[in-house]
Amino acid sequence: MTDAFIYDHVRSPRGRGKKDGSLHTITPIDLLSQVLVAVRERNEFDIADLDDVVTGCVTAVGEQGGNIGRFAAIMADYTDEVPGLHVNRFCASGLVAANYAAARIMAGQADMMIGCGVESMSRVQMGFDGGAWLFDPQVTNKIGSVLQGISADMIATKYGFSRDDCDEYAVLSQQRAKAAWDAGHFKGAILPIRDSIGRTMLDHDEHMRPGTSTEDLAALKSSFNDMGELGFNSVIMQKYPEIERMNHVHHAGNSSGIVDGASAVLLGTEEAGKKHDLKPRARIVGFADVGTDPSIMLTGPGKSARKALERAGLTKDDIDVWEVNEAFASVVLRFCQEMDLGTDKVNVNGGAIAMGHPLGATGNMLLGTAVDELERTGGRYALVTLCVAGGMATATIIERV
Secondary structure (H helix, E strand, O other): OOOOEEEEEEEOOOEEOOOOOOOOOOOHHHHHHHHHHHHHHHHOOOHHHOOEEEEEOOOOOHHHOOOHHHHHHHHOOOOOOOOEEEEOEOEOHHHHHHHHHHHHHHOOOOOEEEEEEEEEOOOOOOOOOOOHHHHOHHHHHHHOOOOHHHHHHHHHHHHOOOHHHHHHHHHHHHHHHHHHHHOOOOOOOEOOEEOOOOOEEEOOOOOOOOOOOHHHHHOOOOOOHHHHHHHHHHHHHHHOOOOOOOOOOOOHHHEOOOEEEEEEEEEEOHHHHHHOOOOOOEEEEEEEEEEOOOOOOOOHHHHHHHHHHHHHOOOHHHEEEEEEOOOEHHHHHHHHHHHOOOHHHEOOOOOHHHHOOOHHHHHHHHHHHHHHHHHHHOOOEEEEEEEEOOOEEEEEEEEEO
16 A cells, blocks of 8 residues: 655644634635645645645635646646546545545555635525435434534533533633634644735634633524524434433534634655655644544544554554644533543644634644644644534544654
């Protein structure tokens, strides 16, 4: 099997996913193409040697539809010769894009690939693409479909995480993100996004609220209590009859932020790197995808991490850097509980609660953050994982070289 190496990664800042967000006027294809231009300019490889651009995007309709990565690559002057592929595993799409790109290389069917992701949540509303699992009564009844926030609250209820636990973790995420930005931990990866006349629209993660306190969060109303009482509580409690009463603990302050963003990772063989005078930064060790109960939906990160570790012949003690997407506070708390890890070991630079979760790009961004953190600390192995809507999860292990 051929080794797949990460040679570089670039990401946009995360802009607030609202009409007053700094990236709202940037179209999704422009956002992604600017990142792809940066990958090419930073590494100066021969476009003729690039085999494919694999792009994660969740709500692939309207401006984000039609295999957006293919045409973003053309807009980035990658020539007509470079094909493109769109993948969608909901929140893990950006990581899956990198994994698929790596798999092609590891199988000997490609020499140089780009795995990337994009989501412009201020312009293309989450869930606008619909889906039978949400809207077909026969399907929803079989799988017990509920809102993700209800699933997150069920995790908190079932596994014993209080509102205070979740709020304390959310404040920790904000503090860590601020400290990481102040220390310049993201500096080498961030690409300022510009408009058509070259004005910088955003050069930092816009969603952060570093002054947030637990007292501030305690004043917020639970986001999913009313929806739960309208019927979603009874739906999910049919799956978990041992739960007598739902504890609704999540709100905007301890859940991932809605943002715009794009990211890309350049991968290749050792020979491709030597040909283009590129220095490998990390090796893809392996990855795993799993399925879990589609009703509680968000409990897969631990299962996917264990599967990836077993496949790689490693244990949790071998991992120096852990990146777990902060979809909701209870997701990370459950992962730490399940893997017997302290929260001091996970997401040391903050996460999506502080910086936001641009659905199709987040996994790709976390992979890049893991590379940087390994280099900064001198660690050897990192594991990246995300929970996924519909009851799935993906995990990837990398090794610093």
